[in-house]
Amino acid sequence: MKNFKDFISQKLRTPNTLASIALVFAVIGANTKCCCIFHQPKKPNMKKLRKF
Amino acid sequence: MDRLADKLTCYIISQNIISKDDYDVYKYGMQTGLEMILCMAICSIVTIYMKSFFEFLMVISIFFSMRAFVGGIHLKHFITCLTCSFIVINSILILPKFYIPYKSDSLIFTWICLLSIILLTPEAIKNSVKDQEEWIYLDKQRKRILIGIAILGLVLWMFNLTKLLSLIFYTTMAVCISMVLEIIKNRCLNN
Incomplete structure (x- = not known):
């Protein structure tokens, strides 16, 4: 259990993981009309993340 | 949620993982990600309780x-x-x-x-x-x-x-x- 906690806390502390998660959601946001839920923050210019 | 996304994005910029130019994109991704994960987590807990x-x-x-x-x-x-x-x-x-x-x-x-x-x-x-x-x-x-x-x-x-x-x-x-x-x-x- 302790190893698991260490692993999770280490992963959460790693900026790479955070950056990857943010990037995944940014890509979803760039390629969809809205990000699935009812609140939509203002979209920045995300042309480089578009698939089209 | 906006403030939390801002802090997390500033943190990854301070660690030199991303450049300052990408701030807007990463902050947007961070905010929508956090909001969606929180919403899904709450709904999942309730639906598990409802057995559906x-x-x-x-x-x-x-x-x-x-x-x-x-x-x-x-x-x-x-x-x-x-x-x-x-x-x-x-x-x-x-x-x-x-x-x-x-x-x-x-x-x-x-x-x-x-x-x-x-x-x-x-x-x-x-x-x-x-x-x-x-x-x-x-x-x-x-x-x-x-x-x-x-x-x-x-x-x-x-x-x-x-x-x-x-x-x-x-x-x-x-x-x-x-x-x-x-x-x-x-x-x-x-x-």
Whole structure:
């Protein structure tokens, strides 16, 4: 259990993981009309993340 | 949530993982990610308690895939959004416990809702689509999703899965209502 906690806390502390998660959601946001839920923050210019 | 996203983005910039130029993109991704994860976590806990987690997964995948390319109402504040998302998703799951329409009725009304969505989409998203490329891409994806849902409805009808079919009907109806509300909101703002 302790190893698991260490692993999770280490992963959460790693900026790479955070950056990857943010990037995944940014890509979803760039390629969809809205990000699935009812609140939509203002979209920045995300042309480089578009698939089209 | 905005402040938390800002702090986390500043943190990854300070660690030299991303450049300052990408701040807006990463902050947007961080904010939508956090909001979605929190909303899904709360809904998942409630649906596990209600013993309808499988139905929740089905509703959420249909609801999300439709909203992603069809649009619908958006709220200004995260807390109102969270409350609204929670109420809508759980209402869709609770409704079949009170009333399940006949399977043929569910299928016909689902198709009517899908047709209404096709007709309402140009009006609902005209203010938010920025260019022709985006319009063509969204239109292509939307048609795929709506045809897929229509076929899924037909398959459930053939296998007599009336409860699941009613869930699809209630979900498409919720998306349809959401689009109508967005159109009304846009018209009120324009006037």
